[in-house]
Amino acid sequence: MSSELDMECIKQLQVCGELQRKKLKARSIKEIMTGLWTFVPSSVCSESCLPGFSQVPRLGAPYCCFDCRPCPEGQFADQRDMKSCLLCPKEQYSSHTRDRCLPRTEIFLAFEEPLGFMLALVALFLAGLAVLVLGVFLKHRDSPVVRANNRSLSYLLLLSLCLCALCALLFLGQPSVSTCLLRQTTFAVVFTVAVSSVLAKTLTVVLAFRVTRPGDRIRVCLSPGASTSVVLIVSFMQVVLCGVWLATSPPFPDRDMVSEPQHIVIQCQEGSGTIFFCVLGYLGFLAVGTFSVAFLARGLPDVFNETKFLTFSMLLFCSVWTAFLPLYHSARGKSTVAVEIFSILASTAGLLGGIFIPKCYIILLKPERNTAAWLRQGHQAQQERQSEMLQRWCVPRSTPQIFMTYSFGKSPGPPL
Incomplete structure (x- = not known):
């Protein structure tokens, strides 16, 4: 009699365990489905672009795939995943991170510099x-x-x-x-x-x-x-x-x-x-x-x-x-x-x-x-230099030196 009761309890326990497993499985499926409907899935191609960057679509790739390009000088992007950068006003310039615009300062070459x-x-x-x-x-x-x-x-x-x-x-x-x-x-x-x-x-x-x-x-x-x-x-x-x-x-x-x-x-x-x-x-x-x-x-x-x-x-x-x-x-x-x-x-x-x-x-x-x-002396020296230059150009090179000496009124030196 006792053995029959034990067998019956074991069967009930098995049934309870099976029901509990089914409940847990259904609960996990429900949680997964609920998560899919409440959260937007992230792209598997690209990460989100930070401020200071703009999205550039990849050629030949799906629409959700893009590259993040930094904004050029004079432009900014103050939000995430911006399609294009915005121009700064003329009186301002873009910051180093390109996420905002800063006012320009007036300069000139001052005495204090x-x-x-x-x-x-x-x-x-x-x-x-x-x-x-x-x-x-x-x-x-x-x-x-x-x-x-x-x-x-x-x-x-x-x-x-x-x-x-x-x-x-x-x-x-x-x-x-x-x-x-x-x-x-x-x-x-x-x-x-x-x-x-x-x-x-x-x-x-x-x-x-x-x-x-x-x-x-x-x-x-x-x-x-x-x-x-x-x-x-x-x-x-x-x-x-x-x-x-x-x-x-x-x-x-x-x-x-x-x-x-x-x-x-x-x-x-x-x-x-x-x-x-x-x-x-x-x-x-x-x-x-x-x-x-x-x-x-x-x-x-x-x-x-x-x-x-x-x-x-x-x-x-x-x-x-x-x-x-x-x-x-x-x-x-x-x-x-x-x-x-x-x-x-x-x-x-x-x-x-x-x-x-x-x-x-x-x-x-x-x-x-x-x-x-001094000026007269220098003028005489200049005239002598000019006369010597004239002598060099006017007298042929083949003329003997003693002839050149006599021709300009100077006595020759002692014979060697």
């Missing part, structure tokens, strides 16, 4: 040096070195070089309407005065050595009024060009939003580019002409002649501005202003150092050379 401060110091130093040299020339105005090459032109050249150095300060600081009008025009006019003064000095030296007779008409061109007229006429033409420039299409302040993505560069727009390059072209033509005249006159007697120094200084001037043109067009933002200031200061230093520093060296450190006797 290290570069602007150094350029201002160099400009003031060159202006002070020009004034110091002018003081030396005024103090020794009656000395032969100062009188030898037109004192009035030397004074005018030194004043113009002082203004050339100071005009570089107009390019520093925040541009305004007044500074934009004065920058290029002041630079063009004062440099034209400087180069025309060099041209007048060179022509004076060349014409002085062409005067062979007391009544020669060339003497009229050697008067101080003639040299001043050259400077006035050449400078007046540049003033006319600048006046046309200011009357038709003057420079004005502009906001450059292209050169630097994170900044707005405040700069002076030149207005009419054609007239601007006409102004520069006129100055360049004048500089090349002055260099050519000085180069052709470099072989004149050294004592009364400064054309070698004029040639060297104009060579530096032309070299600086030849290198300036490609640098000016390739520079962007504040670098454009810095390149122009550097060219102004370098050319000013070339003219000041090449022409006047050797004279100051003689006046201050070699006063024995700054005398009329």
Whole structure:
């Protein structure tokens, strides 16, 4: 009897276990189905794109497959899985992560910056040096070195070089309407005065050595009024060009939003580019002409002649501005202003150092050379060198040495 009860309990337990397994299986299936309906399945092709990236569909792949591409400069994506990036406003730029836009800051070459401060110091130093040299020339105005090459032109050249150095300060600081009008025009006019003064000095030296007779008409061109007229006429033409420039299409302040993505560069727009390059072209033509005249006159007697120094200084001037043109067009933002200031200061230093520093060296450190006797002695030595050169070219090489000695009035040396 007991064995039958035990068998019955075992059968019931088996049935209960089977029912429990069926309930558990149904429950698990229900949970799985419920999860499929309540959660969106993730793509098996691509991961979700983070902010700062946009979706780019893969070619030949299902629609759910895509690549994540970072947003380019000037665009942003502030949400996940954006189909395309959005443009930032003109006054803003995209952050490093490209997930938002940040406001741009206005910049210009200021006096407070290290570069602007150094350029201002160099400009003031060159202006002070020009004034110091002018003081030396005024103090020794009656000395032969100062009188030898037109004192009035030397004074005018030194004043113009002082203004050339100071005009570089107009390019520093925040541009305004007044500074934009004065920058290029002041630079063009004062440099034209400087180069025309060099041209007048060179022509004076060349014409002085062409005067062979007391009544020669060339003497009229050697008067101080003639040299001043050259400077006035050449400078007046540049003033006319600048006046046309200011009357038709003057420079004005502009906001450059292209050169630097994170900044707005405040700069002076030149207005009419054609007239601007006409102004520069006129100055360049004048500089090349002055260099050519000085180069052709470099072989004149050294004592009364400064054309070698004029040639060297104009060579530096032309070299600086030849290198300036490609640098000016390739520079962007504040670098454009810095390149122009550097060219102004370098050319000013070339003219000041090449022409006047050797004279100051003689006046201050070699006063024995700054005398009329020294000049006469040097002139005689120059004439002797010229006569020796004539002897070498005029006497045939086959002529015996003793014949050459007697022919020029000198006694032969003792026989060997």
